[in-house]
Amino acid sequence: GRQQAPPSDLPDVTDTGTIIGNIKLQPPLEPASASSSPILVTEDNTTTTNDTLMMLHNKSPTTATASIAVEQEEEEEEDALHTIEKLRSDELSSRIEAARKLPSIATALGPERTRDELLPFLSDGIDDEDEVLEAIAISLGTLVPHVGGAIHATSLLTPLELLLGVEEAVVREKAATSVITISQSLTEQEYITEFVGMIGRLANKEWFTARISACTLIAHAFPKMSGELRHVHLGYFCKLCRDDVPMVRRIASKNLGTLFYTVVETLGAAAFFDKSPTTTTTTTSTNFTGNYSTMLLDLYELLAGGDQPDSVRLHTTENCVCFGRAMALMREQVESTTTTSSSSSSSRLEKELIMTPINELVKRILPLIAATIDDRSWRVRWTAASKFAAVVHAFKTLPGAMDALVPNYEKLLQDPEAEVRTAATYNLSEVAKTKALVYPVGWSGGGGGDSENGMDIDDDDNDVANDGNNKHRIPVAQRLVTRLVGLTEDDSVNVRAALAMVATELAPLLGKDASVTNLLPPMLLLLRDSSSEVRLNIISSLSLLNDVIGTDLLHQSLLPAILDLADDGKWRIRLAVIERIPLLAKQLGSDFFDDRLLGLCVGWLGDDISSIREAAAKNLQDLTVLLGTDWSVQNLLPRVRQVMEHPSYLRRMNAVQATALMATSMDVKSALVEVLPILLEMHYDPVPNVRFNVAKGLGIVGTVFDRSVYQGQIVPILTLMENDPDRDVRYFAANTRELLNMAFQKSAL
Secondary structure, three states: OOOOOOOOOOOOOOOHHHHOOOOEEOOOOOOOOOOOOOOEEOOOOOEEOHHHHHHHHHHOHHHHHHHHHHHHHHHHHHHHHHHHHHOOOOOHHHHHHHHHOHHHHHHHHOHHHHHHHHHHHHHHOOOOOHHHHHHHHHHHOOOHHHOOOHHHHHHHHHHHHHHOOOOOHHHHHHHHHHHHHHHOOOOHHHHHHHHHHHHHHHHOOOOHHHHHHHHHHHHHHHHHOOHHHHHHHHHHHHHHHOOOOHHHHHHHHHHHHHHHHHHHHHHHHHHHOOOOOOOOOOOOOOOOOOOHHHHHHHHHHHHOOOOOOHHHHOOHHHHHHHHHHHHHHHHHHHHHHHHHOOOOHHHHHHHHHHHHHHHHHHHHHHHHHHHHHOOOOHHHHHHHHHOHHHHHHHHOOOOOHHHHHHHHHHHHHOOOOHHHHHHHHHOHHHHHOOOOEEOOOOOOOOOOOOOOOOOOOOHHHHOHHHOOOHHHOEEHHHHHHHHHHHHHOOOOHHHHHHHHHHHHHHHHHHOHHHHHHHHHHHHHHHHOOOOHHHHHHHHHOOHHHHHHHOOHHHHHHHHHHHHHHHOOOOHHHHHHHHHHHHHHHHHHOHHHOOHHHHHHHHHHHHOOOHHHHHHHHHHHHHHHHHHOHHHHHHHHHHHHHHHOOOOOHHHHHHHHHHHHHHHHOOOHHHHHHHHHHHHHHHHHOOOHHHHHHHHHHHHHHHHHOOHHHHHHHHHHHHHHHHOOOOHHHHHHHHHHHHHHHHHHHHHHO
8 A cells, every 4th residue: 555645734745845945956037148157045045156166165275165065965965855755756665765764864854844744744654565664663763863852752652653553563563662762762751651651552452453562562661650550551461461362462472471570670579479459350441450470470371271372372481481580580589688687587587478479479380381381282382392491490499390390391302293302302401401409200209209290399398408308309410311312212313313412411410420321322322323414413512422431432433423424425414524523633632533534534535526525625634733743744644645646637636735735734844845745746747637736736835935945846846837738737837936926025025
């Protein structure tokens, strides 16, 4: 829907006389001769010819500067006028461009005309294409300085309120961002009357898209509301959570956790559990007179219920994270208050009165997490699996939470859907990094053991600070490592590949003995996995395991896995192995490289894929840097020299390239004695491709040596090559000589 022309009683903001009337060219009243000059009409109605302007320009520097300023102002106004005309263009791209340049238009119009003419025009154009509305929504957030500053910032809320009700979600999101930005410029009174008032209108709009925007804005505005307004708008939020439209409930569910945390952060633990009010919210009533904790948790249970659509239940896990963080914050607030106050019995009683409902709240929330993990929709379970590390970190300080959460995480690792198991496996190391202690698998003594749903909580046994059975508890990592063997046998390659990426991160948490006993066996199984992706991932992540248990236990299994991957039929796998060889050299040292692996590194110079050959040459240079010149001269250089004698010119050419790169990473003496003679000797090769690569290689290594070596050994060979029968050889020889001459000339300066 394109917008029709505005009514005649509204100012036409695309008319040049309406928008920009400061300066414009006016034709002469009488026919002008060929020699006459156009007249420039300014605001004071004085006329100035070009000759007069020239006289003024020559009269003084100040006048000349003023003239230049006038010309610049004219150009800016013409650009702004052109942009304004684009707002009503039939071309979509032109309108989008103009919408993105609203600040320049507002600058040309001035604050008053922006408020009186531009903003009403934008409000009337609300039926434009979504791309235009998105650009307008973004630009409006930057217009506070252009409407007269913060004192007139409320004028921007009118078009934004309309944009908050359009159908396109992206437009509403950008408009909400701009509204929040503008609200920061409002006074306290304007914030309440204009911004909060707008939220109330949106929450009660008939069209559901406006109500969706209200769900997002209520949580943001809550801290600055007065007590009565907080009750009213929480009532609005309750009504939105029970809205007939699933899309409204979905966004309400998405923002419920944020609102919960905001309420706790704003009011504090004591006010949050104040039992003086009660909740009576229905689909037709927006009165909030209730207990905050009861009301918000009731909404959480409502939106996590099985009768809600998948799109609503998807946000249950995110809400769990916010609820856990909020309850941890409440405990911190209570602890800090108790610490700073006297240690009287009344203070301890007050602490107990607040801690008790917090613990009850934890008990009420944890079963909802278990329900999410057992949800009938795999998408809901996948969301829980992918965010479970955040859930664990949010609840780890709350008593009894970890004994309830870890068993449910283990259920996700055994989920029927491979996608869910993969997402859970990716979170394995993060879940294990929590410092909490849990009971071992199958523990039944003293309470707190695994129940059917993992949610049996015993206050006496699960408070980590006062647990008499703490001696029976183990770190989370020690419990989870027992699940690794089962994951290594998973039918899904994606699960095993995910495990290979993260499992070694458990090694620092377990220590050497536990890693050797429990972690090393499944890692060795992954090194022999049938999937090349799994083997590649485990090779890439061995550094942490190596740091803990050393190289001896890995060496025998690691080398066969690398040799298998080196012959993989997929060239990208081979390339990935080459790229990881320097990392292994850094982690495992020179002792790791035996004859087979050394032969493999040099053998890649003869691969059928050019990218592999190039990476192999770079790999030899990296190994020279990491393991030293002596090691390279002793172990790599003899093998590379053998490749230079190979019948295939491609292998000889790649060997020349690798030799040149290795020389740049050696000390000067070794490069001069060991590498340069080999490189110079190759200029006799019968194949021109090899010879011109020698010329290019000399250009690489030439700057390593001083001028005497260049003049005495390199220049004679380049001179011979400049007379080579092949023109490519002659070209590269001449080019190398020119580049080296320039380099030595610069160094001499």
